[in-house]
Amino acid sequence: MRLVLFDIDGTLLREGIAPKIAFARALRETYATAGPVGTFRFAGMTDPECVTEIMREAGVADDLILQRREECLRRYVAYLEEEMPNHDGAHLYPGVRELLERLNKLDDVLVGLLTGNVLRGAQMKLRRWNLEPYFRFGAFGDDHENRAVLASIALQKAHALSGREFIGSDTTVIGDTPKDIACARAIGARAVAVATGLVSRAELAAAVPDVLLDSFENHEAALRAIFP
């Protein structure tokens, strides 16, 4: 059985400006500053990591950041729910639905999420496109702040769900940043990179994924990339 783990932002979809606005509101309300949120590069980072990094850059002390981080992320999801309907620019990438449809029809494949989004944020982003039913489980930003650790958590959750023990060589991790590739390597998994997000093709190639795709538009090619 093969375990296939997808990142969300930049890989399946683009959410537009709403998450950044929700983050700014949550940070300001929690820490009295939004720091450099406007120019911060969120790609590949977990939500808790984003809070920590942005507030460090704003000069907030580490113990205070940690102490209020959960509260900040709770506010973030509440504001995300409020902001999502107010902004255009959300986008489902070409071929994504067809690829997920195909994968879900295959025997011997378990499809899950491996994302830095906190659970509720992930659910909202997927629900907009009715993608939730394609994923049997997931590892999320509220499971751990470190993406590499999230990969091991995903293996454990896949085991708990299926009763089958997965190792890295049974697993494909799919994402749009060098951090997704590093996260695949952390568990010895196959790394498939897709250049639909904010990271350039050249930057992704430099991180040496097993396969680098321009998009999932050709879902035959995407399927071949996922299976070694």
Ligand SMILES: [Mg+2]
């Ligand atoms: Mg991503």
